[in-house]
Amino acid sequence: MTQHRIDPLGALVTAVGAAALLWLPFVVLKPNRILPGDARSLIAVLPPSTTIACLACLILVALAALAMSKPPVRLAAALLGVIVVAAAISTAGDVLTPPGNRVVRVAPGSGFWVLLVAVGLMATDAITRLRPRPAARVLMLALFAAVTLFALAHGTFDHLSVMREYAVNAGRFAHEVRQHVWLALGSLGTAVIVALPLGILCHRVPRLRGGVLGTLNVIQTIPAIALFGILMAPLGALAAAVPLAAQLGIRGIGAAPAVVALFLYSLLPVVANTVAGLKRVSPAAVEAARGMGMTSWQVLTGVELSLALPTILTGIRIVLVQNIGLVTVAALIGGGGLGVFVFQGIGQTAIDLVLLGAIPTVALAFSAAVLLDAVVETMNRARQ
Amino acid sequence: MPGSAALLRLAALALLVAFLLTPYSFAPLFEPLTQYGAPAIYDQGNLLTLALAQIGTVLCATAASTLVAVGLGIAVTRPSGAQFLPLSRTLVNIGQTFPPVAVLAIAVPLVGFGLKPTLIALFCYGLLPIFENTIGGLRACPPAVLEAASGMGMSPGQRLLSIELPLAMPLILEGIRISLVINVGTAAIGSTVGAKGLGEVIIAGLLSNNAAFILQGGLLTGLIAILLYDTMVAVERRLFGNVRIE
Numbered sequence: 181m182t183q184h185r186i187d188p189l190g191a192l193v194t195a196v197g198a199a200a201l202l203w204l205p206f207v208v209l210k211p212n213r214i215l216p217g218d219a220r221s222l223i224a225v226l227p228p229s230t231t232i233a234c235l236a237c238l239i240l241v242a243l244a245a246l247a248m249s250k251p252p253v254r255l256a257a258a259l260l261g262v263i264v265v266a267a268a269i270s271t272a273g274d275v276l277t278p279p280g281n282r283v284v285r286v287a288p289g290s291g292f293w294v295l296l297v298a299v300g301l302m303a304t305d306a307i308t309r310l311r312p313r314p315a316a317r318v319l320m321l322a323l324f325a326a327v328t329l330f331a332l333a334h335g336t337f338d339h340l341s342v343m344r345e346y347a348v349n350a351g352r353f354a355h356e357v358r359q360h361v362w363l364a365l366g367s368l369g370t371a372v373i374v375a376l377p378l379g380i381l382c383h384r385v386p387r388l389r390g391g392v393l394g395t396l397n398v399i400q401t402i403p404a405i406a407l408f409g410i411l412m413a414p415l416g417a418l419a420a421a422v423p424l425a426a427q428l429g430i431r432g433i434g435a436a437p438a439v440v441a442l443f444l445y446s447l448l449p450v451v452a453n454t455v456a457g458l459k460r461v462s463p464a465a466v467e468a469a470r471g472m473g474m475t476s477w478q479v480l481t482g483v484e485l486s487l488a489l490p491t492i493l494t495g496i497r498i499v500l501v502q503n504i505g506l507v508t509v510a511a512l513i514g515g516g517g518l519g520v521f522v523f524q525g526i527g528q529t530a531i532d533l534v535l536l537g538a539i540p541t542v543a544l545a546f547s548a549a550v551l552l553d554a555v556v557e558t559m560n561r562a563r564q
Numbered sequence: 565m566p567g568s569a570a571l572l573r574l575a576a577l578a579l580l581v582a583f584l585l586t587p588y589s590f591a592p593l594f595e596p597l598t599q600y601g602a603p604a605i606y607d608q609g610n611l612l613t614l615a616l617a618q619i620g621t622v623l624c625a626t627a628a629s630t631l632v633a634v635g636l637g638i639a640v641t642r643p644s645g646a647q648f649l650p651l652s653r654t655l656v657n658i659g660q661t662f663p664p665v666a667v668l669a670i671a672v673p674l675v676g677f678g679l680k681p682t683l684i685a686l687f688c689y690g691l692l693p694i695f696e697n698t699i700g701g702l703r704a705c706p707p708a709v710l711e712a713a714s715g716m717g718m719s720p721g722q723r724l725l726s727i728e729l730p731l732a733m734p735l736i737l738e739g740i741r742i743s744l745v746i747n748v749g750t751a752a753i754g755s756t757v758g759a760k761g762l763g764e765v766i767i768a769g770l771l772s773n774n775a776a777f778i779l780q781g782g783l784l785t786g787l788i789a790i791l792l793y794d795t796m797v798a799v800e801r802r803l804f805g806n807v808r809i810e
Contacts, residue, residue: 304658405782406752
């Protein structure tokens with residue numbers, strides 16, 4: 181089918197991208213990290229030859245978006261767009277930063293972000309149309325992460341404001357990332373250890389189900405910042421009353437209330453999905469296993485849990501993505517994690533610092549979602 | 565069991581109202597948590613005003629997200645917008661991996677401090693569950709019912725208003741409920757960027773090391789979230805009984 185008609189999404193992407201190039205500032209040059217700066221367009225910043233190359237590439241991308249219908253071609257064009265936009269902002273950083281000056285900040289402007297969203301939208305659309313298998317999605321993610329990390333390590337973006345902020349906080353950044361991951365995974369791990377048996381119990385004893393799920397649902401409803409606050413007083417009292425608890429690091433402020441709250445939040449999705457997964461196991465399969473002479477423990481682990489595993493993993497995926505987001509809030513009560521940069525940045529009105537916390541958080545949550553979705557889908561495919 | 569649940573609900577509501585109207589009558593309960601004679605009850609603003617401001621922010625933002633999300637959901641399930649359906653689903657999936665705090669923090673550089681970034685974050689984040697559930701609800705309508713409606717001579721518009729939307733309504737309301745609950749939490753964090761709300765009480769407690777403030781801010785925010793959730797569940801039950809599209 182060779183239809184020559186304009187792709188509607190391509191038209192949207194092109195219109196948004198062109199508007200961003202024409203009317204929005206590509207970079208903002210700030211005298212220091214806090215003061216507002218003056219806006220510059222892409223054409224005003226880059227050397228003429230680079231500008232021409234850049235615009236030529238973007239026009240190519242727009243043409244592909246408008247007229248090409250093959251998803252691989254559209255994906256390639258979108259990736260070219262991402263590379264061009266990244267290269268342009270990197271060059272802008274190098275050009276605008278006076279040599280040796282460590283005070284001036286070159287911040288990506290709204291035009292840069294809108295342009296990035298436009299090409300990102302095109303890439304997302306192409307990938308959606310390609311319908312890649314789970315392994316291919318993980319491979320794409322890994323490739324993208326590798327290229328990005330290589331560029332970052334190579335210093336490609338070192339003159340940009342966010343990376344300046346990173347350079348100042350490099351040591352703390354590594355520490356907070358570790359703390360962030362540890363808080364998210366640690367609370368998830370403990371929750372799974374408790375939630376699996378609880379889910380099995382709720383499945384076996386239907387009388388318990390309403391009460392347990394209802395209680396966990398109420399906990400899930402309480403906003404994170406409120407639950408952190410509610411837990412601080414009792415944990416503080418515990419630490420004051422029991423010296424051993426205090427020695428173990430349990431205090432009213434810091435990581436302890438965050439871990440307890442995240443643990444409580446993690447219970448509902450895992451328990452509910454364990455119950456739902458076990459409920460979907462066909463009684464015939466259980467009967468057959470019993471008929472083969474399996475003990476009830478073998479039936480549980482070998483048949484019921486293994487059949488329910490994809491559903492349980494879906495619950496774990498929900499928890500992990502949710503936890504990575506919620507850990508950000510833990511910074512408010514001294515729990516550490518990437519939220520430290522977000523809230524410090526908000527406090528100092530230093531937007532670059534906010535982004536230093538927010539961008540890696542989103543990247544972590546997104547990667548976790550892609551990885552676990554791929555695992556769940558692979559399992560479901562294997563079953564069919 | 566329903567009787568005791570209703571009783572609990574009523575008690576929670578009574579506690580919330582009593583605390584907001586006469587906070588100082590609860591002072592003796594919170595005094596043990598304070599140190600060096602610090603105030604036991606938040607004294608830098610009226611708790612009732614803060615609570616109403618937060619609820620107002622949440623309701624405004626969620627109302628706006630509902631209008632836009634339901635509109636978009638209808639658009640991508642019509643034949644003319646169908647080619648945007650797979651993409652919009654992917655975008656919703658990606659959007660939901662964004663932590664609400666990150667959305668809030670990213671809104672600040674765009675519009676500055678105050679109520680605006682909070683409203684924007686609540687609006688954007690509120691869109692996702694409602695949009696997702698609108699699509700789910702509209703696509704779950706049995707094709708036979710839709711064909712029967714067309715056969716009866718209904719126009720696409722009539723079919724949407726009198727068949728599809730009513731059938732999708734339970735799921736749409738569930739989406740609104742999820743948005744509301746998430747938004748109460750995000751609105752509380754909005755206090756860090758200058759929006760009025762009960763988060764202010766928690767933040768003030770954290771800054772001045774006053775556990776009484778932290779606890780009362782947390783309890784009030786939690787109570788509001790639970791009661792909002794509960795009200796929505798009650799509304800859904802009243803309207804649709806226990807009928808659910810799974």
